[in-house]
Amino acid sequence: MPQHPRTARTLAVAAATVALALTAPTALAAPTALAAPAPAPASAPSAGGADPVPALVEGRDTAAPQLVTGLAEPAPGDPVRAARDHLAAHPERYRVDTGELTELASTPGPDGRRTVRFEQRHGGIPVLGGQYLVHLTGQGDAQKVESVGGRYFTGLTAPTTPAVPAEALRAAALDALSDPQQRTGATAEDLGAVVLPGGPGRLTEHYTVRPGTGGTGGTGGTGATAREVYVDATTGTVALAHDARAPRPAAATTAPAPAPGAATADGLRPATGTAPDAHGRPAAVNIAQRPDGGYQLTDLTRPAAVTTYDAGGRDAGDFDHVMPADAVPASSPTPAFPAATGDDGATDAHVNAGIVYDFYRDRLGRNGLDGQGGPIVSVVNVSDHGAPFPNAFWDGGKMVYGALPGHYPFSAALDVSGHEMTHAVIDHTANLTYFGQSGAMNEALADYFGNAIEVTARGLAMDDPTAALLGESLCRTGTPQDCANRRLDDHRTTVDDYLGTLDVDTGGVHLNSTIFGGALWDVRRTLDPLTADRVVYHALADYLTPSDDFLAGRDAVLAAGRDQGLDKRQLRAVATAFDAHGIRAGWQQRLGMDARTLLPAAPNGQATPVAANGHWVLLADGPDGNGLYTGTTDGRGKPVRLSPQDGRFHSWAATDGTTAVWEAQGGTGGPGKEILTAPLTGTGPVRSLLRTTDSLDGLQVSGPDTAYALTDHTTGRTRAYLVHDGAPAVGIPLPEGHGLFGLTLRDGLIGWTETWQDGDRTVTAPTVYSIAAGKVTAQYTAHAPAGSGPSRTSSTLLAGGRLVWLDTPVDPAGRSTIRSGAVDGSGIVDVLAASSPQAPRFATLTASDQAISYQLTSAKPAGGWTNAALPKLWQVPLAGGPAQRVSCDRGGQYAVAADRGTRVVWLDATAGRADLVTRERPAGGC
Template sequence: MHRPAKLAACSALVGTALVLASVVPAAASADPAPSTVAAPASADPDSDTPTLVDGIAEPTDAKGPADKAALAHLKAKKDRYHIPSAETNLVVSDVTEAGSDETVRFTQRHGGVEVLGGQYIVRMKKKEAERIVTGTSGQYFTDLTVGVEPKISSELAVARAVQAVQYGGKSAGTVGGETTAALTGADQGLVVLPQGAGILTRHVTVRGTDAAGAPVVQEVYIEATTGLPTLQYSGIQTFGIAGVATPAAGATATAAAEGDAADGTGTLLTGVDVPVNLTHDAASGAFLLRDTTRPGTAIETYDAAGVVGYSYPTGTIPAGVELASSPTAALGAELTTTGAVDAHWGAGQVYDYYKNRLGRDSIDGEGQEIRSLVGLVAWEGGTTWNQAYWDGYQMAYGAGDGWNFKPFTADLDVQGHELTHGVVQHTAGLVYVGQSGALNEAFADYFGNAIDVDATGTPLSDPNASLLGEDLCYAAAPTACALRDLDDGTTIDHFAGYPYFYDAGGVHLNSTIFGGALWDIREALGGETADPIVYRALTDYLTPLDGFTQARDAVLAAAKAQGLKGKQLKSVQAAFDTRGIKPGWEKQLGGDGTVLFENLTDFNGVSWAGAGGGWWTIADVPSIDGSGYFGIYAGTIDRKVKPTLVSTPGEWTDVYPDTDGKTVVWIRFSATGSQVMAKSLAGGPEQVVYTTPTTLFNARVSDGVVAWDGLDVEGSRRVGFAKLGGTATLLPGTATGVPDITGGKLAYVREFPTEVSLPDGTYTRTFSAVEVLDTATGAVTEVGPRTQGSITRPTIAGGSVVWAADDRNDPYSAIRKAPVAGGAWSDVVPESNVGGLHIHDLVASSTTITVTSEGDSERLGSGVPLLLQYTLDGKSLGRVTCSTGFTDRAAADTGSTLVWVDTAASYDTLVTRATPVGTC
């Protein structure tokens, strides 16, 4: 079955989602010669509005304000733009002027509700009594018809969003670990997702820490009729893998002390002495790291040593944190050690670059103060943190670790990168997921690098000039220390879609494909020519859901607008061609499995595959245009039975399916709660197996017995099971989760709160273990050891139970096996911290075990999860597939036969292989 590309094909939002607007083949290539016709550069399947109109010179109202003139143009050219009732459906979000150039950015509304990523831009020139429209670009979705009255409450949306972050996606397959997630949600209002006819959602921001204590900021969109978590991605933009939320409502900063400007000096972490601008506080006599020499823009640096990153409300200064200061204007070594000197000097360099090279007045273009917090740590009482991020209003820098990494202010390109995230936020607003997120990173990398090499006088011919983060390390050489290299040679051949839970859909891992093309342009043209082109593409052409194709067109159009012709313009196009960023580039992507189902619409990881008895099952939307609610499809692995919708459509969402080749089971979400559903593949009506007002996941079926887990009314995980047509049973006692059912034997994980005596007192610790329940007799057998770590996916494989165990609560796991009846257990693959397995999921047949695992990923990009297969006695069968995509959400049939969701083709595809490839 083939479906047209939907809302976003980069497979980023765990499935297709926010990037599809960016990967649709262009209808007309960007010719180096200026275009004289208003033709779309690419066409979106959910829109008749052109994404780029270039090379025009059409008069519009010259007397009124720019926004009114832009709106008049769109209305006058309605046949071109297909924007009905523009004065109602478009709201002005920004107007900028640079000399005679005017740029008006509109945001789309549907029924008064904001459309995610729906923005349209009109570019004009105004001279005296004349105003000319020179071009337009953006994403306006013309097929939206969804109603805008929600059927779920704000309270339910927040609860579902928190549950989605705490238990959803890959985490639903894991139980255990000492800590639990501490999360809260805030309803941000209604948003329409531009998928098909539109999906009305409640946007909820979830904050807190996950079960491992790591910081969480997740943007979650809850479908407003059924309550399904429809879209989810990170709200944190960091220099390495992780994820920026906008400032919290009402967030304010502590006012800095006033005083007289003073000249000072300081030493960077590289050992270089630099001038710094300070403020002398007459009352205390101290010299504060506050620079007021840039007109209208204060630059402030705060000493936040020991403050946990993400622990304070966004856009605020943590309680007790003050401006960094010195008793003299010659800043001492302690301010170098904390990274304060680098942060303060570097912020000035970033401001000067944007002002002097590009004419931009600070981050927001309107003189926003530049504030930095230095010395942040990863956990309370800790001293280290290898990270930096822009929080939507200010900079936060980690303290480093003291032996490998310096404070993350140590490299100017890190500062330039992160502050450029702020520039992106106030211009194109590229959504931080998938292709649009990779573009966000690419532009941040480009300008961060440009600021660094220009300020340090590094020629572009220097072999280290293209590195980012190369100065962060105490001892490692630049090439070993750098987290990315813009000249790494990556092309579209290296592109792969990733789920939202992994690097926000590949925002860092795919970024150098496009960032490298921008670097190539700077090498060819020089910074004075290239930088304004790239900047203009970002600020005057791009919109939030744009991807590589739209960005290529934008840079080419901006180059023409800047007057480039001939060889110079051809060099811009050649930079993209060399990296493979050409119209229709997505068509060349693909994996090495047999395709069972194409173009899955899987926003939030709900399309987990199920397999058994030669059949497969998957969740997808039932309509060809990608609208409507999710339903359950099934077919045979040999493809003799084509994909068939087996669930009944309605005002509900059907997800998380499984099959044993006789019956398909799944979870049904509605505004009133969740149900376990079942249907025979031979036909007949659906059966309701179990109903609850809470959230369910992990449905399994075998020989007429259905198992599931989910949350009870008190928020604890519970495993349940029932014979088809029988009464449901919930397992009693402490929390249970992650069931598997085969031959009447139910395997699952149980948590055991246990008192542990230590020298300083007695504490309650939570241990986890695998149990097996005989559903016929009720007998329970604990198999394998108890662990204070976590357990992933206990699965019955022949006469054994296999699972992944992380005994140390670190990234590494063992593959463990025990007899179903109990007895001696063993590690099929031991837990190792040298090239060990980072297991996210596990499935098994009666003869083989398949894990979704990363390799050793100490450095960014070296640990993309792979499907690895083993025999039950631990013999490695190697990789299941050589696909360049993110390969996960797998299900095992018999022997080595596996089905999984593959993202290599820039959208989610269900594929299968009967034997592993072994090596690639």
């Protein structure tokens, strides 16, 4: 999926369904807390004779521990009541209010253990990722608690009643679609209220948004059509969006399956037949005979009925999270199915689904993908708008398979089928959130079990050259090593290879998966494979919770290993496997970052920082709730909250280093928006400058002056306004028919890009207006071809006594020239020519009196994403000269804001989260 330019107001995005992902989707970053980081998890080193299973892992952003092991405390009676009573009996140990816990599942294990999984509910409303688990052994009076853990968020005080009407919340959810054309015909299914954790929490309304047929998103070869959107119910703004987890489609929620071998309620009877596979080889298949005498690919021999549909080349979007009413299973008039059944991948999908079911049942004691013997549905032979659909995905209710040109259908690979069906198992157990490290673990576990299923079914040894390869059998020509989509023996580690990103591959869910998956595969190579499979499955089903990271995954596997009877030598071997992949406490601190961290895991998902004269301002979910916070760019002192706690959304700030101005909207503050201002000390009054229902943009402040632009809804006309020292706003005159964008304010001057039509040509003119003189003092005109829009000039800034802007070529993929002009109109200088390999594209500039900084992005490299190819920051002297890298940090670098001199702040994703960081001067060559 192509990457889109970042806007000034959001960190950005798109979303995707859980897929094998031969192309990389994008997603919105989840909001994180402003609180100081918790102590590192107590993962013990693997050396020596110590037990590597941690006895206690402290929670992050919560007082409740993430894991407590080594218990043997009596808990007789009903397991759910016993688990609840145990938590209530130890309030100082767990810091959990059992009144907020609702039973989510009570799952018996094959070894006599039982896991009681509770969901946290604040005021009766589910808390996203809030799950706490109690692990029991024994039965009746002999029952005991052996470990406890999960994610329980203390300190939640969020309201439980929405302040924004339901229609406005739904409209905001639909507006979250990145492509406006997709909003035509889009739907937003309301799934109810959810509290987002972080500080006091945020009350949101959760929607599954499915785009319409317009726009450029479509399936995009990934099945990426639906998004989960959480809209703040007190402000009406999007708080979080991520990959879809849609309800199971109707075809997968039929009546309970009959007993194996029995007829169904609709008259299907078990039968056997033959069908060619994708290689043309005959295969015995379990099928069903219909009342009309025909046959279809429905296997009734297991508690979970297995049905395989042939889409007949229909678009994958028709099957993404839905099942068309006219869809029918792959059929034949006789028990001998035709060659097309194999060519389309239906035979392999059908047979592989049975193999995967048998693996989970016979090896791990699980009854089907949902654990309840629910139906298993596959769809093959889908297209991408008539072209080959180059992927396979689990959509929340079924498997959907396409094919790459020149390859066998994806369903022909047992490891691919196992991978996609394991996503279903993950959804029904830990339900790992599909973003960042939890999303990478989601992919890693799907890889692990996909390969384990294939290796087991084929009788391969773990040292077989193909054992660690995923999808190696899909190519019609070439070697398995060349064909494989991923390999679990690539030896990638956190410190050497982690790709920290916010906007590529949903935070790196596929790019980073083999770091964790490789550790799991090493565990399987070290232990007996059956033992390893049981340990990893126990960790997934009974320890992991939705928002866990790599370290929590390590601790879960170790704790599960001890439950499964591993001795200390074996446990140390497991710990060594994780150590070898860099998954150990403090790995983020060993990445060699050259930037200073101001706020770890700092920003809200819709925030970008601003800075000036030694201070930054940023929207964050902090200890005092969601709002604007400020701090010093040298890292001294503690962040201070600026915005009042009035239930509104406070963002889109500007600062001159002494004062901040920002926009507030939503909540009980009435319709429209309000401009607020306050000193950065955090102790002064918050004053109101304006209330308006017009569109507000370009908010700026400099000393006694505040400027902003308003667009009248009725006329569509945009004007700039100036507030001087608290006096009433004064409009800046523009000639009739002229508009403006890109407002900037500095030291008594206002700048903007002015636009108007000159015949069939659009003129864009960087402009300077003197407040003291009350007139325009400089205007530099440029022409764009008809129909190309007014964005040929952009990102106007006043800095160092000059006006700076980007001159963008007609070719949208081309680079832009950074130019500056004298404020008296006496001339233009090219600061950095478009011919420079460091010239920006799709960039937003930021500038101090000495330097201009910007983000340089790349298209996806032909060889795949690397840290070097992720977005990086560059800086060029205001007077011109060579561009230099701002920082050599490996991960993605976003939302840069100039301070003073050459100092900048930005959001850095190197450590797998969005840290607010700073550097005093460019790093130069990297």
